[in-house]
Amino acid sequence: RKIGVAILGLGGYAKGQIAPALQLTQHCELRGIITGSPDKIPEWQQQYGIRDENVYSYDTMDGIADNSAIDVIYVITPTATHRDFAVRAAATGKHVWCEKPMAMTPEECQDIIDAASRAQVKLSIGYRMLHEPNTRKLIQLTKDKAYGELRSANSYAGYAGNPPPADYWRGQRDMGGGALYDMGVYTVNGLRYGTQMSPAAVVEAFQRRQERANGVDLTTTYTLRYPNGMLAEGKTSVVEDYNQLHIEAENGWYEMKPMQPYQGVKGSTSDGKTLGPPVPNQQSIQMDDDALAILNDTEVMAPGTMGKADIAVIRAIIESAETGKEVEISN
Ligand code: NAD
Known part of the structure; x- marks a missing residue:
């Protein structure tokens, strides 16, 4: 059986990455769309053979509850809209995939977690790197303590x-615009999978912000401390280029560089190993992993928690930047 996916929000990422990647999956099928832009419907129906009865608007989407062709609603809209859409998606009884960053605040994230648990559906966050095979090799090095105890990290x-x-x-x-939410979440999550630890404090x-009302951060830098005293540095920007996750351990280092492009994620180690080769399509692996978690009723790799x-780390980074003080992270 294939998992029927309905995409909610037909913007750049849905059109450019997720819909094409769905065509490469083994366990998923793009069957439905949910959109606020009626003008987009004909093109999507034609390109992907989506049936009339699987086309919904934001007003009619609650009716998806009765549509047995759809198993999953994949929320791919602006970040500040994730909470409302994901809660509504879960209430239809369909499984929910929600793009990163999960939502604006930990409270909003909890609302989504609660809605999924009330409906007894799976909830998975669109953290594609966690499914990317070369990144998984780096994660395994940390889990195995292959280079000894960790000393520091940066992303x-x-x-x-x-x-x-x-x-x-x-x-x-x-x-939810700005460097920290959009790109910084990759560094925060990267430091999490790269160290296999949760930070205790910022x-x-x-933050360097646009000088206008409601202006976003263009660049954010931060330092995290872990319960064992280790420090990690993060840096993120929408106006400067860089892309890496670097781990220093007792007996050497290992890194992904670049750490999160759609193609060409590659790693290396201090003793000359390569974490490769390039992987053709991460998103298809991500969605197959998430489909298998549904089919086999197993844990998802990127849970709501x-x-x-x-998001708790992101809020603490913002608070630290605004107050100039160290901020503890409540988990
Ligand atoms: P986009 O601006 O290209 O598309 C957003 C879509 O949401 C549009 O179709 C828009 O019409 C729709 N929309 C629904 N409600 C809206 C509202 N209230 N205001 C404005 N637009 C609304 O953005 P995108 O690049 O597709 O990003 C969408 C989500 O996907 C974001 O959460 C983003 O962080 C995430 N994303 C993830 C990746 C990844 O690699 N995992 C890459 C890009 C984007």
């Missing part, structure tokens, strides 16, 4: 783009 994710415009959600702070953080823990 940088940014791209040299134009500052996002004020009339687009990526340029609006209250919609030691310090700095992980998405929430990362």
